[in-house]
Every structure is written in C-alpha cells, then in structure tokens.
Amino acid sequence: MDVVDRFCSYISFDTQSDENSTSCPSAEKEKRLAEALVQELQCLGLKDARMDSYGYVYARLNATPGREDVPALGLIAHMDTSPDAPGANVHPRRIRCQGGSLPLDAAGDVILDEQTLAPYVGQELIVTDGTTLLGADDKAGIAEIVSAAAYLLEHPDIPHGPICLAFTPDEEIGRGTEHFDLAAFGAPAAYTVDGGALGELEYENFNAANAHIHFTGFNIHPGEAKNKMRNAILLAQEFLSLMPPAETPAHTEGREGFFHVNRIEGNESAADLYLLIRDHDRTNFEARKEQLSRMAAYLNGKYGPDTAVLYIRDSYYNMREKIEPEHMDLIHRASVAMEAEGVTPRIVPIRGGTDGAQLSWKGLPCPNLCTGGVNFHSVREFIPIPALETMVRILVRIAAAQGSEEA
Numbered sequence: 481m482d483v484v485d486r487f488c489s490y491i492s493f494d495t496q497s498d499e500n501s502t503s504c505p506s507a508e509k510e511k512r513l514a515e516a517l518v519q520e521l522q523c524l525g526l527k528d529a530r531m532d533s534y535g536y537v538y539a540r541l542n543a544t545p546g547r548e549d550v551p552a553l554g555l556i557a558h559m560d561t562s563p564d565a566p567g568a569n570v571h572p573r574r575i576r577c578q579g580g581s582l583p584l585d586a587a588g589d590v591i592l593d594e595q596t597l598a599p600y601v602g603q604e605l606i607v608t609d610g611t612t613l614l615g616a617d618d619k620a621g622i623a624e625i626v627s628a629a630a631y632l633l634e635h636p637d638i639p640h641g642p643i644c645l646a647f648t649p650d651e652e653i654g655r656g657t658e659h660f661d662l663a664a665f666g667a668p669a670a671y672t673v674d675g676g677a678l679g680e681l682e683y684e685n686f687n688a689a690n691a692h693i694h695f696t697g698f699n700i701h702p703g704e705a706k707n708k709m710r711n712a713i714l715l716a717q718e719f720l721s722l723m724p725p726a727e728t729p730a731h732t733e734g735r736e737g738f739f740h741v742n743r744i745e746g747n748e749s750a751a752d753l754y755l756l757i758r759d760h761d762r763t764n765f766e767a768r769k770e771q772l773s774r775m776a777a778y779l780n781g782k783y784g785p786d787t788a789v790l791y792i793r794d795s796y797y798n799m800r801e802k803i804e805p806e807h808m809d810l811i812h813r814a815s816v817a818m819e820a821e822g823v824t825p826r827i828v829p830i831r832g833g834t835d836g837a838q839l840s841w842k843g844l845p846c847p848n849l850c851t852g853g854v855n856f857h858s859v860r861e862f863i864p865i866p867a868l869e870t871m872v873r874i875l876v877r878i879a880a881a882q883g884s885e886e887a
C-alpha cells in the first residue's frame with residue numbers, strides 16, 4: 481500500500497469530531513479509524529500499537545542497531561475532521577491539474593479557482609466532489625507518518641533512532657491533547673504533521689486568552705428613567721468604544737496581535753461581552769489583558785463598583801518560548817530534510833494555536849510540519865499527490881537524521 485492508497489482508505493472513515501460532546505473521543509466513530517490504524521500498524525510489525533480508552537493510538541518503531549540510545553523522535557497527527565464542513569461519504573477524485581479553474585460538483589457551483597491551482601499545474605491532485613471536506617487535515621499527516629514508518633521497516637539499511645507515533649482524536653474542537661499520555665508516548669520531542677502547503681514549518685503561535693465582561697445595569701420604566709436608568713447594553717457599547725479600532729483580526733497580520741469581539745448578548749439590566757485576546761509576544765499579551773482591566777476599572781470609576789466585571793482565562797501560549805531556547809535542532813533538522821527534497825522551508829508564525837503548542841507547554845517540544853494539503857475545513861479541500869509523496873521522504877530524512885552526525 482502506498483501513501484495515496486493509505487490516504488484514500490483513511491478518508492473513507494467519517495471521523496468528524498463533535499463540539500457539543502463532553503466525552504472523549506467526542507464522537508465514538510473516531511474509534512473506527514483508530515482501530516483500523518492499530519491493525520495496520522501491527523501488520524506492519526509495530527507490535528505494541530494500541531488504542532487507549534480515549535481513542536488515542538500509540539505505537540513505537542524500534543531503532544536500527546546502534547541507534548538504540550538516540551532520543552526517540554515523535555510524530556503526531558490527528559484523526560478527527562473539522563465540524564465546519566460535512567465529513568461523511570467523502571468521494572475523492574484524482575484529477576490532473578491542467579491550469580484554469582476546476583468545477584468540483586456536477587452543477588459546477590463549487591469551483592477551485594485558477595489562482596489557487598496555479599502552483600499545481602501538471603500535478604495530479606486528490607479533490608472532493610464538492611459536497612464534503614476531503615480530510616487531508618489531518619489524514620494526510622497520518623498517511624505520511626504511517627508510510628514513512630513502513631518505508632523504514634522495508635529499508636532496514638537506513639539507520640534511525642526509536643520513533644514514537646501518536647494519532648489523536650478531537651484536535652478540531654480544541655481537545656486533542658486533553659488525554660495525551662506523554663509517558664505512554666515515550667518521545668522527548670516531536671512534530672505534529674498537520675500544516676498546509678508543502679514547505680510550511682511552524683514553531684510560533686499565538687498566546688491566547690478568552691475574556692468575558694459582565695455589565696450590570698439598572699432598569700426602570702423608560703418614562704420614569706431620567707437620571708436613574710443605567711442601560712447595560714450602552715455600558716457594553718461604551719466598553720467597546722474604548723477598544724483600539726485597528727487591533728482586530730480584520731486589520732492585522734503576521735505577528736500583530738488583536739482583540740476579537742465574538743459575542744454580545746443582554747438587555748438593559750445585564751449584558752455580557754465575549755472576546756478573544758491574541759498576541760505572539762508574551763509581554764504584549766499580558767499588556768492586552770491589563771488594558772481590558774483598565775477599561776473595566778474606568779467604567780467602574782464612572783458608574784460604581786462592579787458595573788463591569790472582567791473574567792479572563794488563558795487558553796494556550798506561544799510554543800516559541802519552549803522551542804527557541806533549547807530545541808531549535810528540531811527546526812534545523814526539518815529545514816535540512818525539506819531542502820534535500822527540493823522544498824524551500826517557509827517558517828511562518830501561526831495565527832492560531834496547534835496541538836503541538838499545548839504539548840510544548842506540557843513538556844513535549846512539538847513544532848508543526850506541513851502535510852501538503854490546501855483549503856482545510858472546506859468542500860474545496862484538496863491535496864497534490866506529489867506533496868503526499870514528498871512529505872513521506874521528508875519524514876524519512878528527519879528520522880534518519882536523528883542521531884546522525886550531520887543532524
């Protein structure tokens with residue numbers, strides 16, 4: 481079985497995670513793919529391949545003779561697909577990219593545009609029928625990891641250290657590392673293989689927090705309200721007017737942070753405002769939290785104590801803080817492997833988070849590698865077959881570099 485066969489087999493499983501569920505995995509059906517992966521890995525010769533009660537799959541590929549003492553290399557991908565697009569009954573199609581745009585569905589309503597396809601002219605692509613996502617996010621990552629392991633097993637002449645594999649549920653709903661068992665996994669450092677276009681290599685992500693501001697007003701019949709009513713909706717509006725207008729997702733890029741207001745509800749008596757705080761820089765991130773706290777204090781000074789009560793919860797931090805001091809070898813090794821395969825590494829800060837960021841802060845440094853996939857979370861998702869094949873070779877090179885002189 482090659483990487484394309486593997487990929488097509490994995491995407492036949494519906495593994496859409498469920499944001500309304502509190503169980504783990506969030507959807508029991510995720511375990512069907514997990515079971516199939518355990519069986520496949522055992523058939524390949526990874527005798528300890530197993531699924532735990534949360535649906536996580538772990539397996540270990542032993543080192544070749546002489547590399548037993550090299551620190552193990554971890555490779556991680558997630559099995560679930562995004563709830564943002566239908567994930568059942570995926571009908572993959574192989575097509576040769578001829579240039580121009582490409583209609584995906586029968587009616588021609590869902591189109592891959594010429595600009596998106598331009599880098600892939602002449603390549604064979606795996607696309608959808610326009611009704612579902614493809615599942616390259618992140619089954620391409622799984623297919624690439626399993627194919628690299630299979631390749632190393634077939635080529636015992638390629639020396640490598642121990643390799644620890646993990647396939648996780650529920651990444652797409654932000655719970656992919658909740659039950660990740662670092663001890664069972666067994667590697668001191670790892671990569672998630674979960675990025676986009678070929679060449680992407682990431683070790684920076686946002687610091688992230690959620691803020692909730694509760695406004696307490698005072699309601700009274702509007703006809704009797706003079707000098708008495710304090711409308712909570714207008715308090716929330718006043719709070720919003722204090723926010724820096726250019727620091728929103730719509731006005732920022734690269735390493736620029738933002739406040740993102742994503743929910744408001746209420747009436748005259750009480751209102752609740754929800755927002756996200758994002759910044760790559762930890763000092764700026766903390767300053768953003770203080771800024772919200774000063775804004776709440778301003779309203780409290782103006783209208784009385786507890787008019788605006790601010791709650792902030794940190795959700796994840798920038799993995800750069802964990803990678804940069806001691807683990808840049810991971811970035812170097814991945815860059816060298818990419819270049820050896822003719823791929824130019826593009827090291828870009830992620831404007832979001834990754835499972836690797838969470839793992840890095842739990843003690844497992846874990847940058848993110850590309851899968852080669854494009855248009856994730858959409859019915860327009862596709863992956864070029866050369867990207868799948870190249871990533872297998874890049875992973876093999878990374879594994880072979882682990883513990884070698886030139887690493």
Ligand SMILES: [Zn+2]
Pocket residue numbers: 558617618651674
């Ligand atoms: Zn993903």
